[in-house]
Amino acid sequence: MAYILLIDDDPALIPKQVRQAFPAPAYRVEVAGTGSEGLRLVRVAPPDAILLDIRLPDQSGLDLYQAIRGIDGRIPVIFVTLARAADVAIEAMRQGAYDYLFKPLDLQELRRVVDESMEEGRRMRGPASVAETLPDPDFAGAIVGSCPSMREVYKAIGRVSDKKVPVLITGESGTGKELVARAIYQHGRRARAPYRALNCAAIPESLLESELFGHERGAFTGADRKRIGKFEQCNGGTLFLDEIGDMMPALQAKMLRLLQEQEFERVGGNEVVRTDVRLIAATHRDLRTWAAEGKFRPDLYYRLSVVTIHLPPLRERGDDLSLLVQLFLRRYNLELGRDVREVAPEAMDRLRDYPWPGNVRELQSVLQRALLKATGTVLVPDYLPDELFAEARPSVAGDSAIGYRPGSTLADLERAAIQQCLIQSGGSRQRTAELLGISTRTLLRKIREYKLDDPLRPDPRTTE
Template identity: 60%
Template sequence: MAHLLLIDDDPELIARQIRRVFPPPDHSLDEARTGAEGILKAGRDAPDVILLDLRLPDRSGLEVYDAIRRGDARIPVIFVTMARKADAAIEAMKHGAYDYLLKPIDLHQIRKVIEGAVEVGRRMREPAIIAERGAELDAEGVIVGSCPAMIEVYKAIGRVASQDVPVLITGESGTGKELVARAIYQHSLRARAPFLTLNCAAIPETLLESELFGHEKGAFTSADRRRIGKFEQCNGGTLLLDEIGDMPLALQAKVLRLIQDQVFERVGGNETVSTDVRLLAATHRDLKTWSTDGKFRPDLYYRLGVFTIQLPPLRERGEDLELLVRYFLRRLNPQLGREVRDVAPEALERLRSHTWPGNIRELQSVLKQALLQASGPILLEQFLPASLNRTEEASRPAVIRGGALNVQLLGEFSPDDRDLYSELHRQLDRILLPRAMEFARGSQHQAALFLGIARQTLRQKLRQLGIHPADHPSTDEEDGGG
């Protein structure tokens, strides 16, 4: 349900359009005909989104916007205007307005813009609650888990949230990197300023620079007006660049300059624009390896990696799986019209035996499929999708034999699989390195010789796996120097 506020001295037409796209009773639309009335209602009712006319009888839309922003800068404000140049609306965008629309308003456009604004507002206002065992929480989009690895994640969030430095959040796809970013934002000193997210992998390379930095009119063929980018729009707030590992190299140089100097130029412009943005970045890539391979700028990696939070994959989170299953059942039951209150032991064991390459996102999808098949109050094993109930023959691992090593490839390829090459290497490290250290009786020097890698590389990989030298006491003095 969306609660919208329209501030316009002649609201009839726009109000009718909004109610067609967001009909009652699922959504509510309040109206104000003056700036003073709009400011009062915005402060009293905390709407999800505000639509604000630039021309009001008692004051300008910009003055109303500034007053609303002083009260709560997290409420997305969409300007509506008759002026084709819309210089005032562009100026408002530079100070954090969500977007602006030109009258007469297109129904498809207004739906798209308002839906986006509602989602942005939700991310800023709904707490990224950390739900531990026994907590009966039904809020959407919360961090759920109490395993040791997640406790370390919570500690890291607490250590860095109030420090105004970049944070790099890493982990496999579907592990909840955006939720961690939102938790950092909500516990930061910028918690009442805007929080925006941009997925670098979801936007074509030709448009990504404009999305980030904006462009001037005439910068390219379709640039019929000036556009304000996310770095300028989010001034004073926090910006999450999701999947930053997929950002083109040429664009990485501009991001590096912004981190260092907080200045940039719009595409096609010469004006140097100053901004004040806290940057959070997330990726499922191994940026250190990518920087070594020339796929990511090393200088940008080191600036982003001032503080890194590594999220564990679901398969390494132990009893958190049951906690997550029960959380998603509570969330999904009302959505799908089901009343499944418990999970059969056989179904839970089947879920535990799965390797979850898609992590929490895959778990949510599997439970949706299971609930659609379910009848009665208990989730039975037979309701789980076929992908989790393959026969022994279908699930038998393929074995590649070569030299002294047998590599087992579990399962089958899926259309949703990504980054399999890197993931196989990570899985191989988890199996091979501990065994090499055990065979070498804790000697990093000997283990590195067995593996044919530098001892420094071995140490780095051991740290990434959470294996410390103390776990494998060294038997030769050559390793004693650290």
């Protein structure tokens, strides 16, 4: 259950809208009418996200935000403001707040922003550590493995955590690069400062520059307000840029200047903004080769790769596969209400023989689907997805969460899977993303793409 705290002195409208957007039991919404009451609730139990009014009867929202940040700077705070108070909200974002929304609230935008902020919050607060043996099944942030290559990864995390130098994490999709980034962050000196993550491949090129560096009002069509980008918002903290190899060349030049000078300009602005951000980047591409071929700036590559940590693919990790299977079975037994205690030798042989193009992320998906079919205490080959038995399988990144069925397109299957998980989670975007093994940002994009505006209404195409 996600816990959202609303601090607002409006006794009726705003609390009603927030509870409508985040219904029980998937969400718990608490309301505080004053800043002092809100601060008391934060001290009692840190929320997953805070919605904070700019104007409160006993103090300003900005002062209260500073007090909240003093308790725990990792709690995402979203300001709720009238248009005339936007300058204060922008200033709060410069100091690390997540975003700001205008009254009257747009419920669809509210859900999107809050769900995204809670995903960021989980990255900051969720523990990320290394484990050469099985951790507790509900410990979702452990990097598990004991093979020689993974032990080298653990050593590298320990060597670099306290350093400010950039880190480049390489490896195939699904190997756990973001877990490594979080472990570096949480074991370093900035562990209680903001942590932000951004997938460069998931954002249109025309918007990525604004996401990173912000923009001034009127900078381009649709820029109806000033925006604070991730580098400014994350000042004093850590920024993780996934799939940085997909960044367009023009933006690479701006990134290089930021790494060299720790300064930049917002899109459409002339003001030089200084920032102090620890950068961790990741890519599944061979950036050294790309740089040699002119597809990536060599000077940026050298700046990023001061320290490089390479994650091995699952097929090269030997007995780690058995360890990971045990971990995920224990975890998904709890989540899915199953009691699978062991894997039949024939099923384990099939898992070992499969090349795992989607790596650990694909293994998670396969085991979730197998447990949904399981009826006893032993995982037998019949429960495994068909693609593990196929002689050839297209290794398309991201297709591992979707099982093939004759007569269905990939889009049909993906839409049906999202709809099913939305219903199973009671409409919770956060829980649905966890079930599907994708980020909340990716899920929200898919919901818009497939027009799943009402998550609890079954898709007629799946019930015909």
